[in-house]
Amino acid sequence: MASAAVGTKRSFAAMSEDNRSPTSTLSTLHDVNMSAGLYSRQRLMTNIEESLTSMTSSARSTPRHTPVPTSPPSEIRRIFEPDASIVLIGMRGTGKSTLAIIASMACRRRVVDIDDLFQEATGFSTAKYRKQFGAANHNLRQEELLRTALRAHDKGAIIVCNGGSLERNGQLLMQEFAATHPVIHIVRDLHSIHDYLGGVELRRLRDMLAFSAPILRRCSNYEFCNISEHAPSRSSTPSDQPIAPAFLTLKRAQRTFLKFLSLILTRDTTDGPVGNANPPLEPGYPLSDVATELRKYTCAVQVPLSDLLGEDVDIQTLEYGSDAFELVVDPTDLDPHSQRLRTERADDISNCISKIRRSTVVPILYHVLPSASKDYSRGSYLEHIRHGLRMAPEFISIDLSIGTDTVAELIASRGRSKIIGHVHADKSWDHRSWSNYYETAVRLGCDVVRFTRPAKSVDDDASVHHLRSKIHARNSTVPLICHNTGRAGRRSTCFNKHLTSVIPEPVRDKPDFAARCERNPETSWLTAREVTQALYSTFTFDMMKIHLIGARTQYSLSPAMHNAGYAACGMPHQFKCVQTSTLKSLQEFVHDPNFGGCIVIQPFKIEVISLADSLSQHARAIGAVNTLIPVRHLNGDGSVPGDLELFQERCQSGAVQALHGDNTEWIGIRSCIRRGLSPANAVRPTTCALVVGAGGMARSSVYALLQLGVKNIVVFNRTLEKAEDLVVHFTRLVSSSAGASLVPSATIQGSRPMFHTMKSRDDPWPEGFRQPTIVLSCIPADPIDDNPAPHFTLPEQWMKSSTGGVVMELAYRTLNTPLMNQIREEPSRLWTFMDGLDWLPEQAFAQFELFTGKRAPRRIMREVVLQAWRDEHGNADPEMVERRMKAIDDQEP
Template sequence: MSVPPSRAGSPSHGHDRAASIVLIGMRGVGKTTLGTIAAKALGWSFLDTDIIFEQRQRVSVAHFIHSRGWEDFRRIESEILHDVLPANSKGKVIACGGGIVEVERNRDLLKRFREYGLVIHVLREKEPVLAYLQSSSVYPPLVHETAREAWDRREKHFRECCSYEFVSLTVPIPPTPQGFQGIITPDQTFALKPVEQDFFRLLRFIHGVDTNKVSRVGGPRRSYMLSLTFDDIRRAVPVLEDLSLGIDVWELRADLLAEWEPTFLSFQVATLRHHSTLPILLTYRTRSHGGKYPDITPEDRTTVERHAFLLHHGVRLGIEYVDVQFTSPESTIRYLMQNKGNTSIHLSYTDWNGKINWSHPQTRVLYERIRAWNPDLMMMVGMAKTFEDNMALRQFVGGVERERRQNSNGHSLNLTPPLIAINMGPEGKISRVLNPTLSPLSHPLLPRPAAPGQVSFYEAQTILYLTGLLPPKRYFLFGNPISHSMSPTIHNVAFQALGLPHTYESMEFLTIEELGAFLQELLQMSGGTGTPGGGGGGFGGASVTIPFKEGIMKYLGHVTKHARVIGAVNVITAIPHPGPNDQIGGYTLSGDNTDWRAIKTCLQQSLTPSNIITHETTALVLGAGGTARATLYALYQIGVVRIWLWNRTKSRADGLKEEFEKVDAGRMLRIRVVSHLDELLRDGGEQEEEEGSRGGWFLPTMIVSTIPATSAGALSSSTPIHTNLPSIALSSHALIDVGLKLDHLSDAGGVAIELGYERRITNLLKLAKEKRERGVWWAGVEGIDVLLEQAYEQFRIWTGRRAPRSKVRERVIREYEGIWRRGDED
């Protein structure tokens, strides 16, 4: 997303977030492009050692090498590196030439620098880069070797010097239009969005801002990992979304990959990350433990070092979890534990031969030996011969868990690492279902199961339901009128796709008092001990729409800070609180708001790297109702502090401005209410300074319409309102002409979001499209996509799982197509 990784405070493992970032790698892999994007996002300066070389020598690199040779070039290049790195240890992104690692003293300097800064090795697909180098006239050919030979030779030096490795996967770049040669066009910038997102994901992981770990591992919510058994992850891409349903972590079975080379692994991980944000567990399972990787012989130093190198390469890639077999040499375990950074070490023991007896004292001894390493996660896997072996396993785990709780003495249970304990084999299936922490799953779309006895997520939920361990819950939509709402379709499709036994239905109330009484009745029916609600499932939560989003708050036991600031709740969750003997002592109704999160997500996904948010960024909000409040909050949360606000009734906009500016304790937020949108054009898009503000006010790069005013025409009085984004009034009266024109959209590009969805293409979205056709990238986001985003977030809050986006969207679009066709005919 187009927001910089946080730079506050230093992480525990020693990387100062203000420390400069050095990019190394072969020519043509995109270091300059990546460095420019990163520097702009971070608000840092970008330095390119090749540019510095040309500035100092007053001649191009190619001309210098042609006239004076490679040896002189390497000597001066080395001098520049030794000048630049010590003098720019903080707040810089520095791109180095492809041959910087040729000189030993340069490699030594980079190794010293990585002790406090970041040295990132940038990779790209070899063949396209070599083709580019062959056709490029920027550099003369290498002496005595080809570019391919240089690449292969330098690779070990790059890895020797780097702290982390990043694969910048090639993305399709639109051709440069005639007359725009030498200029990066807006659509080309937008094409680089995936590269930006992938790189910032790595930076946030390194700095501990977002390590992308499963929340509450070992907590009350069950978590799962899917064991990927493809020999090439590219084969999984077409079915990756289906494979991901319900799971929390990808287990990348690297021992099953076609190659065991670090570069192949780098591209496999990059491909997986390019298509999924789920964390990854890297596993090299050896043959004696049921895998394909050769067994490690401690006496064979070469195989030991090779194995340790591959595991640590996972750390170098910023992989969230790395599995280390407990039978690995102690030197390997120690090295990984000491050099793991923000990667979690998953220490495992797999008994492929069925020797583990869960009732025998030696199994407890084995557990204590694993725990003594203090890994982040432990895993013990046996082989069930009878169903009773699963009961013995649960007794073993129960004893461990009781001791874990006793040892916590009221402190965090994280002091003792969570244990994953399962049995393999057909008789062991139930152990996988009962295991609450990162239970390994399979899927029918996989080439084969990773181990005998694995079940799918859908099967696991069915078994939990049939055994009473997954009680069905009832979810509702509260509002009036809601008879045509799409929310039941959205959530019921999602529940069914994941095999969850829950239901979602609409309930209309005439007054807020009636709704409040119904909520109290649900809580009283629980008797303080069970799930609130009666037959057909207990009460799990509800969506709230007009006219109850504000009034519902007084009936809730807890309201999030976000909902309090916005002044509206659109989702309720029944949260259990503990009672005696591990029983549920009752429920608290908690209220939240997902409208702002949906708007925030749509903004961040659509902004290009060139539209990075700064203190000068401006946005325009059309409307001053409930969703306008959520929009202002979303903009503020992503760092926009200069906001234009228009509303037909100016006094409402003035009141919203006065109220909302109080939210900003730092007094940086400025909201300007305009009576006419042409006020944005005053002084060529800049306005005179308000006292205490900084910089000029430019035309907006974000426009969000929270009213039906930007639609192309009026709704007929018979058009049904299929909505659960209630703050936006999809009324049937004549639509308002807000006076929005093409000139109001910044020539710097941006994103236009339409919250109304009675039509797919509105005047606002038409203007964004026209701007694109004129060579200025303006992304357009339809209201239906915002609606779906807020529903996906509600689903996540209730179930702790990601909604099946494609399945839900396909169904909703199909339902709406008839409405849109009728709207276009009006």
Template sequence: MNIRDLVHSSPIIGLSLPNPGRNPAGTGTIRMPNTPKSVMSTPDSSNVPSRAGSPHSKQCYSRTASIVLIGMRGVGKTTLATIAATALGWEHIDTDEIFESREHKSIAAYIVELGWDAFRAVESQILHDLLTAYPTNKIIACGGGVVEPESNRLALQVFREHGIVVHVMREKDAVLKYLRECTHHPPFYHETAVEAWDRRVVWFRECSSFDFVSLTVDIPSAPEGSPETAITPEQTLALKPVEEEFFRLLRFIHGIDTNKVAVGPRTHRSYILCLTYKDVRDAVPVLDDLSQGIDMWEIRVDLLGSLDPTFLAFQVATLRRYSNLPILFTLRTVNQGGKYQDATDDTTALHSLLQYALRLGVEYLDLQATYPKNIFMDLVARKGNTSIIGSYHNWSGNISWTGQETRQIYETLVQLGSDILNITNVAKTWEDNMSLREFVSSVEKNGIPLIAVNMFAQGKISRALNTTLSHVCHPLLPYPASPGQISFVECQQILHFTGLLPARKFYVFGNPIGESMSPTLHNTAFATLGLPHSYELHETDSVDPLVEVLRNPSFGGASVTAPYRRDIMPYLMHVSRQAKIIGAVNNVTPIPGGFSGDNTDWRAIKTCILGSVTPANAVTASTTALIFGAGGTARAALYALYYIGVVNIFIYNRTKTNAQILADEFNKLDALFCIRVLDSLSIPLPIHPQPTIIISTVPATSNSPTGPIEVDVGLKLEHLSSRGGVAVELAYQRRVTKLLALAEKKKDQGWVSVEGIEFFLEQGYEQFKIFTGRRVPKKVIRAKVLEVYERNVAHELTS
């Protein structure tokens, strides 16, 4: 059977993956899913977990601690191990590969000859050896049945005291199909694959600290005539979502990026949307619309169609596949307005469900004040990097905000160790909202973020006035999660009408800026989110008139483009560290006492690179980049590359002196930096290894008597590495530039193109967030900007 047959018959295929950079020893195979995403069977909703396994109470791991992956055969452990090893520069170890290397025969042949017991004995010895010998800097992928012997389960439980053990899951139907067709192992001994799955899942959770769902992705077929062991660039690119989701979990575990919402007196208002679906996957078609304006998702577990742990894991995984917003895991009981049974003498199931939230690595966990105290405190002790929202909902309306009962509830939630408090009451009159604000004012000095709202129609205004994580609804939801909830847009309208959200004017400063797409981007975003602001062009011949605009009371912020990115800096009270290093600002906002400047170009470049680089070309210490140009945007590109870990950089510029000045300046920033200037674009380039990241910061066109003509920097097809890479174009005067055309010709070798309009969108998204504190509604904005952009480009080409 060749690779094309495998692609069409199996969700997991064995392929070799290049492993460049810091890990020459970390070679191995990569198993990739290929079947379309299947719908996981939904267990009966009454089937609550009895033994979900609890994460270690320590929940604190060294960043060098080895990572062990366990799970059923065919779920993608080797895929994750290889991706992680390449990105981390660690060695990837596969227990099955070690077994076959030691025994000099395949696992299937060994079992046929000597039996399963003999195989398990050798496998156990391999596991114990690895866990003992490699406590750090290794990714260890274990065979599906490694948890069968009790001694192995005990060894894994000991290892997770200091290392990370991840239980990897995938859609059951796809994996079972693979197991039926797999020839690497003989059939299961005296049982079916389904029986083995159901029996082992309890052991997997007993031995691991976290559950991770590696959702199946569609893998394109290899071209006709490809070698059986080769992996195509398209196939590695298809694995990008799996890579991003796995590293999101690892960054959270290690505390590198816990993906939290900024809350506090000096932060923007924040919002939560509760998904009131029985199955979150039903929300996928409208998820982008639902997310407009919000900062966090809430999964109301008590409203879901099942309480089975695997079902819950897939709910969280689905949200992570389609959104990077943090997740709040909430299990609301009947007496608190939910559907889960109130606590009884046996609270095992309740405790297990809440523990499972920590296993999934959710960013936030809601704990009711009505939960048994021992459960609440146990989860606070185990929370790791998860934030606890302590909550109380009074549905009876028998307590008031000015009464002692509310104060006692507040103090109880504080004493239990809540990171954020949520107290919800009933508004019987409009004046109850004023009492709420008085209570909030009286406890603000404590410094603990507080969500305080009233329910029902009389309490609607309290939801708009609440500043921290207000629960909002959306017309596309099946139903609101709580009576009296209003939408994000309605919140903004109320804030505007009450004077708490005054209309602001935003601008783009520069010259010439007549064809700027920024007004289209920002005005569309304002209208979509219901914000009362406006954005317009402000073109001047000098920087002096801009100062008067800054001082206008209605000034909300400005984008800054050439030639004022440096000229505006002396007028700013504060300039971000990144903008100082880059030496230019492209974003100005008012702050108390003056104005602040920042640079979003580098963030957009970083996003464009990381969103397009394949797992096969993950950034390592040996990654090389090539930049065209030596102006302000080239400076932003250098900083972006430095931020993501690329230190071997070459610059080519028409004026070599300017390029050398830029290289000398940035080389002083860090001893690791190695920036060199090319004299010419010779063939081959005097660069080793060849660059896998190429960024053009020069204009795509120049003016001539006959109209705009394409700028040709001299790049040739031979300059692009045969290993593939990312070509980023920062100019957007044309959709397809010379650089992108060359990259397209080498698409089959793994080159990915990023158009200049994509860079423009990304930097605009970043600016909008700085301007308003809100995430831009990307789907709507992108569609509108591309519509106008394509119309403008078509007009230019025909004029």
């Protein structure tokens, strides 16, 4: 049986100090993952009782003149100062402490725990203080400490507050704080909390959560559902493989929470004393820099909330070929006493949004079916919308027919979510109300407008096209989604340009499809693959020829991986390898009107720069190019257009006017490092990395490390001069004004990155550098021409990190290497090993985006890489493939 990875409450004194010893850091993160059985049961049970007692008894123990906490104002402003402190509130066992550590390391903020402050100030735990001095004194002391803490830690902190601290006055204090700060209610499923607490009667715990949830939601402006992760048991792991360290079970929670924070925090353009307040979301991936709503011919897959409530939902499969994930929520009746969402309903929505966010990289579109078509009240619709805003979806639709004042109120409380003004009606497309709705939406500040109408016949397509053209001629700044629905509306759906609604592949063949359409008249009749195929069949898009060029291409896995990705998305592109000793073949490809791009491998990554008319900032910084894309339209001054314009012309044939060069290798390296590093080894100013090699891949590795914020980098290469050249290149980069704006680690906390070169494997680890927790081997692992394989292993004196780390060998033709065996046999089991089969798909996802303008079907490409791999003798390894295929489901998207 797999066991849930649960947190254990600890003091934060040692957790938030950057100068703590490696040993204490390791024990902290180990404790976070240990069973609650190591926690004092007596103290835990006392605290649980206190959480409920404090809230329920506050009315009796607090003076009568104390104002009763009210619901927060309907208009909540969710825009904060970049360094505004973040508060995590929730019941015990929801994982606040673990999430606080994760956030503090990523955002470079200190952690403040209200319970610890109480203990330090009074010498008592909250439970013992209540018992000795009474509930009234306890509540007054809690209020005093909470008020002082919120004032003293107004900026640059992660504040952790249990439900027991929020008696009546505490609730008012937190509501006031939420007006200018993000206050996040952390929720978790009942059974995971029960497993963590142990010994608490399930029924009583359920009652406690039902009682506390409305209170905690009133005190907060955001909500995050902390989905429990599961660690593999020893019996499920092959005997020849080390069991993954327990801390890696937190990786998905870490990624999901940091993604959530990136969506609610204001991005600072400068790094203050606490670093940047907003951890970046997938920086470097080409499509991350282009607004989804501005790209053409994008799709949003519709999935009802009810389809996501099961435990075995495969979200990645549902969103193949789509550019957004649309969660469709059908309003339900409200709690008759509070006239708000029932706790179970709110929990379901929160849980499903977290499921989507942890399983995909595409943005979430939260859509509540307009209440006009249902028996439920307008109040139910608005409560569902307001709860959705707490989840920080990238997009949220608002029914424009509910009135301008209400729409304006909701838009004012959107935070950083983008608003889609939505209307679904039976009125003819010629009716003037459509234009009026669009003008109103633009005036109120909607980011996108969406109009849909049930099609009466295929002749309605002409009318919808006329309306699109009419609105575009008057205002083209706010994207318009406009198409017919139903079977007769399929053609207009295909040619809608923005966030076209589609359904998952198997939905239409299910017996309940008619009932689904009855419940939601806006249900699409097309899949993303069908829409894509229609665009190619009508010559809106063209088949592209994509190439890989290099001196040794026979072992490349790129053709199989890319062709599988194209097929999964319904694209007819062709990918071919060209083995050559010169770049003359590339010049021939470029003259083909269907040239779609080229992957460049050794030995041409530097030489090809001379053929590129423009370079991405990353390729320029690295000094190497591994991806070329055609440019078919130039700006008026002859320059290459920006990213959005380049994506708008993807998959369209024509004469090539220029070539644009990019580098995706560093993206794959960075992704693997982030996936392999434990929270204990999260990057901080003292983190040190070792790069073995000094060629093109080593350059990409150093750049990836700098992008991660690593400030201490040691380079070892057999030829010392090449290592020194690499160090000189990046020293100049981080010292330049351009490099300072491009590389986060160049400016964080004032000091520039430090580099050091090692002369020999016999050298001791350099003084002033901590032992490395990141090791990247960028040298060949197999013979090349007449040169034998290096058979590199790490010297013992370079592997003294007490918290282990991640070791990655970027070669993939030979997997059973001396370095891999060394890490596998490491007795501490604290090191994670990754190889080229981990790295190759990660960088290919970025190439897929550059070639197609669409997100890659990641799981499919990962699976095909494993299936297509052969060793140096042309042999497959079925056991290895099976083992790694099983692990794909547990990987981050």
